[in-house]
Amino acid sequence: MTLCQCPVTAAAEISDRYPIRTGAGIHADGYALRSGRGALRCFTWNQPGHISPMTVRPVVKRTARAVLLDGDDLILIKRTKPGVDPYWVTPGGGVEPEDSTVVHALHREVYEELGAKITDVVPCFVDTVEHIGDDGGATGVKVQHFFVCRLESMDPSLRHGPEVDEPAGEYEIVRVPFTRVGIASVHLVPLSLRHYLDGNIEGVRAMHAPDLG
Structure with a gap:
């Protein structure tokens, strides 16, 4: 799984799905989560249709x-x-x-x-x-x-x-x-x-x- 963070500014919590590039240079679907506090996290799939294992979030x-x-x-x-x-x-x-x-x-x-x-x-x-x-x-x-x-x-x-x-x-x-x-x-x-x-x-x-x- 690739996890990236970079600062953003947003008026309200929004989410968007878009193509991103992994560290290995392979395109994969990603999911970006933005918050008004300025955090952006991108979770990527190792293979099309397969999500990398993640810790269950409460x-x-x-x-x-x-x-x-x-x-x-x-x-x-x-x-x-x-x-x-x-x-x-x-x-x-x-x-x-x-x-x-x-x-x-x-x-x-x-x-x-x-x-x-x-x-x-x-x-x-x-x-x-x-x-x-x-x-x-x-x-x-x-x-x-x-x-x-x-x-x-x-x-x-x-x-x-x-x-x-x-x-x-x-x-x-x-x-x-x-x-x-x-x-x-x-x-x-x-x-x-x-x-x-x-x-x-x-x-x-x-x-x-x-x-x-």
């Missing part, structure tokens, strides 16, 4: 996020912080000890951030990134569970929780067309989700097909 944080559809629109939150370019995220947040399941956390977070209720919740995507501790080092991984769901109702006046009571910047509810052009029109993070949606819009819509079972 899951230190889990989040639940909604790919929330309302008709032909995708509902997002535009995040604006001083000194940082705006970026867009899906509604959701961390799984808390009092949450009985990840889906329970999803419903709670969507209600807190949007004042919304959701229905037709279907798992669609998982993103795993390094979790960076206070000392700047990796402490394990963060697993983000994404669920495609439909909006049942929304009343922004019911929003509550730390994002509303003690906001770090602005949280603006926005709608973008659930099309490739619509998704490309905003800086959606993580990048892995943007790539997934760009390649699977039809499949995501099919998750709500009446004959799915």
Whole structure:
């Protein structure tokens, strides 16, 4: 396995997969994980389709996020912080000890951030990134569970929780067309989700097909 590190700057955690070259000069698929604290790590495959053995990394944080559809629109939150370019995220947040399941956390977070209720919740995507501790080092991984769901109702006046009571910047509810052009029109993070949606819009819509079972 080849492991490389170099400094980068990123506004939010993103991940991207791209071709890289190993120390032996052989091309292989690689996976880059970036964090706002400036670390970039590239894990490479020894052979196509075969990942080099790695130490199992502990899951230190889990989040639940909604790919929330309302008709032909995708509902997002535009995040604006001083000194940082705006970026867009899906509604959701961390799984808390009092949450009985990840889906329970999803419903709670969507209600807190949007004042919304959701229905037709279907798992669609998982993103795993390094979790960076206070000392700047990796402490394990963060697993983000994404669920495609439909909006049942929304009343922004019911929003509550730390994002509303003690906001770090602005949280603006926005709608973008659930099309490739619509998704490309905003800086959606993580990048892995943007790539997934760009390649699977039809499949995501099919998750709500009446004959799915």
